[in-house]
Amino acid sequence: MELTLVQRGSGTRFVGDHIAPFESLDVVLIGANVPHYWRGLHHSTGYALQWRFEANHPFWQFPESQSLKPLWPQTAHGIRFTGKTATTIVTLIENIAHSSSLERLSHFIQLLHHLAKSPKRDQQRLSTRPFDLASVQIHQPAIERVIRHVLKNFRDPIPLKQVLKLANMSRATFARQFPKHAGKTFSAFVNQVRLESVCRDLTTTTETITNIAFSNGFNNLSSFNRMFRKVLKCSPKDYRLNIAAKD
Incomplete structure (x- = not known):
């Protein structure tokens, strides 16, 4: 512990x-x-x-x-x-x-x-579900490599083919193992990392929402807005205004 x-x-x-x-x-x-x-x-x-x-x-x-x-x-x-x-x-x-x-x-x-x-x-x-990787530690180093790669490169496109090569896993094995370690699918994990960075930029910079979205790896503004609303329960503009009001 x-x-x-x-x-x-x-x-x-x-x-x-x-x-x-x-x-x-x-x-x-x-x-x-x-x-x-x-x-x-x-x-x-x-x-x-x-x-x-x-x-x-x-x-x-x-x-x-x-x-x-x-x-x-x-x-x-x-x-x-x-x-x-x-x-x-x-x-x-x-x-x-x-x-x-x-x-x-x-x-x-x-x-x-x-x-x-x-x-x-x-x-x-913190975590919505409990974790115990004692029985799946054989795959942990590979998943850690992938997570570190995402954290370093989330602003750029991350092709699944590249990720599978980095993990040295088949698509099926990776699809089973990643949620066991990260608690969500690979695409959901990448999107959450990107959204977290977006939220940080919304509160610490004066960049436009469009620029922030694209600079954090989102290449479609309408899908970005839908995802932001779904996860944060508000628009990016309202999120920025709410944080500013609290300050």
């Missing part, structure tokens, strides 16, 4: 089928074998704390550890912590980083305690 803390920086967070922008402070707990990727962490600061407690681990023999049982299955979705829980987690992770021996273990146990008792209002489930 992994607890990731971004204290400074921003970018895009991928956890299971979840894709969304993030800004510091960002605290996320990720279960074992859940696919995840942080994009745009240049010049960022933070910590990543990892541990492994399998079902037969002696840790679960302690009666006190049972308080974690309700939280553990939820980590297969990825959980973002906010509010007072996030603030407490920051302090405890910093204590762990600057401690050693039994003192470090003590801070870690305190951290688990605060995760277990965190109120629901401080927990945001």
